[in-house]
Amino acid sequence: MFTANRTRLIWTSFFIFLLMLCNTKAYSKVKDIEGKTLTLDECISIGLRTNPSAEISLQNMKAVQEKIGEAKGGYYPSFKLSSSYTYTTPLDGNVGASPDNYDTRFSVKQTLYDAGATSNLIEGVRQNIKAQEYDVKKTALDIILNIKSAFYDVLKRRDILKVSMTALATTEKHLAQSKELYKEGSAPRSDVIKSEVRVSNAKLDVIKAENALLSAKANLATAMGQAVTTDFNVIYHNEGLLPILPSFKDVLLFAYDQRPELKGSRARIESAKASIDQTKSGLYPNLGLDASYGWQQDEFSPSEKKWSIGLSVGIPIFEQLTVKSKISQAAANLNGLKAAETQTIRNIELEVQQAWLSLKEAMERLDVTKKTLEQAEEDMRVSEGRYKEGIGNILEVIDAQTALTQARTNNVVSLYDIAGSGAKLDRATGKEPMEEINK
Template sequence: MNSMRMNREGLQPWRLKPVVGAALTALALTGCSLAPKYERPAAPVATQWPASAGAVTASQAAAADLAWQDFVTDPQLRELIGKALHNNRDLRMAIQSIEQARAQYQITRANQLPTVGLSGSGTRQRPGSTYALGGPLVADSYSLGVGISDWEIDFFGRLQSLKDAALAQYLATEEARKAAQISLVANIASTWLTLKTDTDLLVLAERTMLTRKQSFDLTKLRFDNGVSSALDMRQAESLLSTAEAARAAQTRARALDINLLTLLVGEPIPDTLIPAVPTVEPLPASGDLTQANAAPTLPDNRAQFLPIPEGLPSDLLIRRPDIRQAEQQLIAANANIGAARAAFFPRISLTASLGRISSDFEGLFGGGSSGLKSWSFGPTISLPIFDGGRNRANLEVSQATRDIAVSSYEKAIQTAFREVADALASRSALADQAAALQRQADAERDRFRLADLRYRNGVANYLDMLDAQRSLFATEQELAQVQLARQQNEVLLYKALGGGWGPQDEAAAREAAGQPVSREATANAR
């Protein structure tokens, strides 16, 4: 009786051993990858910065270790950057792309695991043929079971390669988010410097306009009294119109700077964070034009930054997020080759279930004679025989994609090397240029003073004074632009060396995501 019961329920040990053995064998053989071993390509740049970069002192420190909160010393600029990191829409999209890639990685990772489901059914019918043979008028049938469906056993690493590719893409989006923040910090700092320079140039234009207005009034008075010619009056009027046009242009440029800064910050900027336009002092009643230029024309109130350690070219490979992003994309392309190779081999899937059937509902959960245990085990194998060259073409596509990724990675390194070399070469050159222009501006200011004095005393003609006035204005404008370029070059060097993302930003990103987002923490998810 017990033997008949065991046969009916299908619980014979000799039937279970092959099932268990096959499952254990499948688990032991999974995970063999056909992807080529990844090796980082050699950096296609020199090991030292070029001689044209000027005197560079190798340092163990790196710009990437200098947080932007320490690099930026201006409190207004620091506050603007902090607001932008919370409100900038481009940065939000980069963060959302990380979440998208993370979810896609979890989907790909889940494909390696069996999908276990619970199923239950119940039927009630009147089988006419059974009733005619003396069976029951109404037959009930209930079943309850748990099982897996079409679980692909990853013998040749196809799913593992796809998971590795998805993980690399996820890490690439993390690096893209860091690169987006670095670019945002640099853009805000550069726009802020431009705004402050345009504000200074606006003040310079207004001061020059007032000076030329007084000069025009004086010349017109002399013309009305027959002392000056109409040519002198028209030249003075032309210079006054030039100054008025310069003031209008600087007013427009300053408004555009504020609009761009508002876009980068992502919200309206409070007036307390916008550089105010200083009030231009009225000209002295004595009519001495040179007294209007006695004070420094361009006050040195631009944001200053801490000195930047240059480091070595090899630091770029591990510190610049855009280079690390290109490398992760290369790793993903390399893993996809493994998935394309695995398509040439058999694909094995497994469907299995374990449950209980009964003619009454209570029998599904009790130990009565009406309940029977049931199980099924169904492996499936498919082997490509003819596909018209599809698998071969997919492999060639993945290999070509990997080659493209290698070139993209090498180009990212070369671009980064050039950006740093350009910034280093510009650093000393712009400093020398600014010093020379400062000396020229001092000389032009003194020249204007002497020309005005000689003209008032009748020693020189009016053209000499007008030429000195024109030259001084042009030199001061050029000096302001070079000073701006010098400050922006420091920002570009900081960005080119990978600065703008520090431990504080890493901690903030983890807290915002509610999970570890660092490379090491994500790698542990494998």
């Protein structure tokens, strides 16, 4: 639902968002947008760089990535250097014994075989990292949706303000006309009063619309990670507001393939399987290589050096019950994750259907509101003409003006509902920038 030119910046920003792990300080910098006019692409780009949710997800991923080094530690030898000093109080008559004793030892231990414990631990961590990467993608898509929704809401509120101001100008014109006709004796005093009431109500509508616009801009600023007091403007061209409605089957299949929540769920399942295999390794023997070198000396004896090397075999005998219990726990966790995956699929199906139906409804409503707007404009012309000629009354004009204002408002709402529903459908399918479902 984006054109290639308009989405290139979003696509670039999306990958910057994923790759800036090595320089997360950039996310703490709030971009100065005070007084600037921003496009949708620029708002998304700023949001992906400055929204706090982005940094949170990246830091969570970084924490998981650091565990891979810890897991790989099982492949490397462990070294230990120890030194001790012992002072022994001499006994009476124990001539020649030294009270001072020094002992220094250096030892190394290398695991040769652990029944796959280390390799499965590493695989589990890798799958967890992959799941966290999908969480980062999910966060990015959420940020994009929030920005799109807030951006379209700003445009909608701005257009509604224009409708309200147009209505105010029209009611003021009607008031002036009523006063003129009243002076001529062609209209009663009540027409002037009714027109004055209508002007007051129109002014209230303008005030409400102005505050609604300010609130919408604050929401957009928050979605971008900016202060709500930031003063900025937005600009947009309507050619991207009317997407083509794809088939429900296509968008659902696309969601099955693209939703990061589903991919993350599958990665966690693979991690749980690796955890089971890791736990099962506790049922089998392990083999290790041990070596040590040390020397010991006291005041009277020369340095005594000792070294040793050997193989150690660990055979679990009494740990069987404990290990089997841990395997059962890991299996239960795996089954829970599989059930969660099924639930995720059902939720995705529901989200896609609701978003698709919402877009379909919005597009159908736009057709109706366009027709209603044409009728309301014609009714307004007729009512104004009748009143000007003295064959109509002010109530007809007020009713026609009210209907026209409502028709214009409904048309604006329908137009931006299409844009918002399209954004929600993109999120429901897991669509990333520049991906097209119908390709």
